Amino acid sequence: MSAEPSTVCILAAGRGTRAAIHGDWLHKALLPLGSQPVVSHIIGQFPSDTRFVVACGHLSGQLKGFLSLAHPQTQIEYVDVDPFEGPGSGPGRSLLCCRPNLPGPFVFTACDTLIGGKLPRMDGNWLGVMPVDDPSSWCTLGTDKDGLVTDIAYKRANGHRLAFVGLGYVHDIEAFWEALAARVPNARGELQVDPGLEAMAARGCRIEPVDWTDTGTVENYLEALSRLGPTMSFEGKSNDLTFQVGDQIIKLFRSESTALSRYERGLAHPDCFAAVTERHGQLFGTRRVEGALLADVATPDHDTRFLSWMQRAFWRDHDTPVDTFRRQMSAFYGEKTRTRLRQFLDDRAWGREPACILAGNVPIPTVDEVLSTSEGHWLHGGWPSSFHGDLHDENVLVTEDGHFVLIDWREDFAGDPATGDRYYDLAKYYHTLDLSVATMRDRDYAIEETATGLEIRHKDTPILSERRRAFWRFVDDHGYDRRRIAFLNGLIFVNMAPLYKDPMSSYLYFLGRKRLSEAVFREPGDDV
Numbered sequence: 001m002s003a004e005p006s007t008v009c010i011l012a013a014g015r016g017t018r019a020a021i022h023g024d025w026l027h028k029a030l031l032p033l034g035s036q037p038v039v040s041h042i043i044g045q046f047p048s049d050t051r052f053v054v055a056c057g058h059l060s061g062q063l064k065g066f067l068s069l070a071h072p073q074t075q076i077e078y079v080d081v082d083p084f085e086g087p088g089s090g091p092g093r094s095l096l097c098c099r100p101n102l103p104g105p106f107v108f109t110a111c112d113t114l115i116g117g118k119l120p121r122m123d124g125n126w127l128g129v130m131p132v133d134d135p136s137s138w139c140t141l142g143t144d145k146d147g148l149v150t151d152i153a154y155k156r157a158n159g160h161r162l163a164f165v166g167l168g169y170v171h172d173i174e175a176f177w178e179a180l181a182a183r184v185p186n187a188r189g190e191l192q193v194d195p196g197l198e199a200m201a202a203r204g205c206r207i208e209p210v211d212w213t214d215t216g217t218v219e220n221y222l223e224a225l226s227r228l229g230p231t232m233s234f235e236g237k238s239n240d241l242t243f244q245v246g247d248q249i250i251k252l253f254r255s256e257s258t259a260l261s262r263y264e265r266g267l268a269h270p271d272c273f274a275a276v277t278e279r280h281g282q283l284f285g286t287r288r289v290e291g292a293l294l295a296d297v298a299t300p301d302h303d304t305r306f307l308s309w310m311q312r313a314f315w316r317d318h319d320t321p322v323d324t325f326r327r328q329m330s331a332f333y334g335e336k337t338r339t340r341l342r343q344f345l346d347d348r349a350w351g352r353e354p355a356c357i358l359a360g361n362v363p364i365p366t367v368d369e370v371l372s373t374s375e376g377h378w379l380h381g382g383w384p385s386s387f388h389g390d391l392h393d394e395n396v397l398v399t400e401d402g403h404f405v406l407i408d409w410r411e412d413f414a415g416d417p418a419t420g421d422r423y424y425d426l427a428k429y430y431h432t433l434d435l436s437v438a439t440m441r442d443r444d445y446a447i448e449e450t451a452t453g454l455e456i457r458h459k460d461t462p463i464l465s466e467r468r469r470a471f472w473r474f475v476d477d478h479g480y481d482r483r484r485i486a487f488l489n490g491l492i493f494v495n496m497a498p499l500y501k502d503p504m505s506s507y508l509y510f511l512g513r514k515r516l517s518e519a520v521f522r523e524p525g526d527d528v
Contacts, residue, residue, distance in 0.1 A: 007050070007053065008108070009102060009108040012063060013057030016216070026062075029042075029111040033215070040070060051075045051077070054077070054079065056081060066243075070285075077101050079101060081093060095193065113215075116212075125169060125206070129141055135155075141162050141163075141164055148204060164197070175200070175203055176196040177196075178199065239253065240252060246288075247287060248286065251284060251408075264417065265412075266284070328413060341368065356453075378487065427484075434489060434515070444458060446507075486518065491512065492512070493515060
């Protein structure tokens, strides 16, 4: 048996429109499966000394940035494919662009192909196969009694039982390259790998049955996710993704400026934030912290100790001009909320906010009405301070020795990365004592129409009730304004609504309206 492969070519230049479950901002090789993206699973299939050649095109900077962060010790060479879409593109074109980097026998694989178990032996030409029910959807292979390829049928209804999974080993490289260089495009003008496969078959090419996981379509990806999940990213949220590779937590954002700001804020708070490593474009990394999420271990005593630690170690008063800070709060609480509200309404093609009657015939005003009549709650009384910006119990780690570490901080407050409203941190912490992340994740909430109005309810527990009481004791002990925190708690739910899919989106909106109304019309109690 020959040695393991020394070179693997990953074909990752195409747009991946069939698997665009997160939209067109995410490279298909970075779809999350469990704690890692697809491309990391592919790299993990091969020995650590493997040399990888990656064919890049669509969102190449995003893919290169991730691989640089996540696999710094892996030998990776990048080849920019031109064109990577439209006439003249295709996997055959990608391989031809990579030819100078592939001087000897090599494995090639699609960036949406995963193989379970042991890799086939690397001697002679072979193609990975798996039985399929519909040959018209795949490139299928006919074989003789010895398992050698005799026919290649590309998406033919009268094709064969075995589909080519997008993974193969090219031993007869000269014949393979000569066939690809013939440049015979298909009906769509694409250069496929078929001529190279036919050249391999002409010189003897065996099939290798493999345990194939395809992530190339939304349907297949979701099926793979059901087996390899859960991911580290919150289901339904589409602005960022989180991965864990080795000792790093890697965050990927839609916006490069968001990644830059968060990275720089991490550098500015090294004693309280998880240590940042590097940044590449839309991504940056932090060192993984050994510890438990505060949400998983929290008791009322934990809340008191954590908030006291924030008061002592992190929150610092900032001497910000009053007018400047008022403009920041107006933008952050007023303009941002109205923008998010319009986004929520537009997503539903609602021209305006609906009238809302809670169970018991209790009317609650619209968000716009509350904002228009309660400006003092969000334009006055803020506390200019250092801030986290997304402070809740799943963004706090507790180490074995009882220390706290903050993760997943916000990039800025109304464009200012240094100064925010301390009350926003307090309200963010409170909002997951009101509606826990676990309840959101488990979808344990409901809106029901009754004879007397809407009933809005979600799962609560005795421990959450006790923790809320501990929170309000801390607020009172340090002279913070209960009503302001309760008001901002309602605004937070409204602002979250358009960032999620239904039914969570609608629940967050109506819960936010309810909490705003409660904050305006009654004094917050110890267990709201």
